[in-house]
Amino acid sequence: MKTPRQPSLVVFTGAGISAESGLATFRDANGLWNNHRPEDLASIQAWRRDPALVLEFYNQRWAQLQTVQPNSAHYAIAGLDQAYDVTVITQNVDDLHERAGSTKIVHLHGELMKVCEQHDKGATYPYAKPLKVGDLGPTGRQLRPFIVWFGEEVPLMPLAQEIVSRAVVFIVIGTSLNVYPAASLVHDARRASPKFLVNKEHSLGNLGLDRDGFEDWTVLIGPATVGMADVKRSLLTKLGTPDLLDRSQAVQEVLRHMQDRTPSLPVSDAELKGLIEKGRD
Numbered sequence: 001m002k003t004p005r006q007p008s009l010v011v012f013t014g015a016g017i018s019a020e021s022g023l024a025t026f027r028d029a030n031g032l033w034n035n036h037r038p039e040d041l042a043s044i045q046a047w048r049r050d051p052a053l054v055l056e057f058y059n060q061r062w063a064q065l066q067t068v069q070p071n072s073a074h075y076a077i078a079g080l081d082q083a084y085d086v087t088v089i090t091q092n093v094d095d096l097h098e099r100a101g102s103t104k105i106v107h108l109h110g111e112l113m114k115v116c117e118q119h120d121k122g123a124t125y126p127y128a129k130p131l132k133v134g135d136l137g138p139t140g141r142q143l144r145p146f147i148v149w150f151g152e153e154v155p156l157m158p159l160a161q162e163i164v165s166r167a168v169v170f171i172v173i174g175t176s177l178n179v180y181p182a183a184s185l186v187h188d189a190r191r192a193s194p195k196f197l198v199n200k201e202h203s204l205g206n207l208g209l210d211r212d213g214f215e216d217w218t219v220l221i222g223p224a225t226v227g228m229a230d231v232k233r234s235l236l237t238k239l240g241t242p243d244l245l246d247r248s249q250a251v252q253e254v255l256r257h258m259q260d261r262t263p264s265l266p267v268s269d270a271e272l273k274g275l276i277e278k279g280r281d
Contacts, residue, residue: 016174
């Protein structure tokens, strides 16, 4: 059970963590999707120009999301919730953090599993089937993906800045730090120590930081799945709670096992108990 004394930990994630689950970007070798740059489709201008094309693009992204699962980096982040007050701030629109068990998530750029009415993001509805032009919401307006497009404001930025400014541990995973205003959140983590970067490249340089600006960062170059395991081990050991590693790994194994089963092959009570007990040995 959480107590108010748990330290605040903020994880800032980008596309790299989802890519390791097999979530494609719908780009081919030419960097195009059906002869269009994806950036040109994820814009309010594109929606006004050709809503049917934009819906086709997002319907394919939505369909692919149904085929992938959280990876061990997602589960490692969720597992830190046993020792820290964890908030995930993500640039990703998928629901992989939710499915891995994280509960406090700020989606800066929207959520692919939700839709809203055109000109009204105040109410959302499940993205339960492919969208088409003519699909209307309760007030009679066209439904669209609940996504923050280029050309639109990022309404949750002030909340994200406030959360990051209070963090005592700050972890950046799988982002090039090239997309603004989201990338500017790194500058708000002045209070945090330690700070970690887990990425396939040293992306802190994209913020214009010199070498002095890297001194309070631990940089782990490589896959999110590998680097996040090291970060989790370091943090739990520092708190003197390494036993939580075994417990959280057991929970992750249960979740992955359940996701892999079909409805015709349920997990029995005995199997579930065995999986949990395995992590206690």
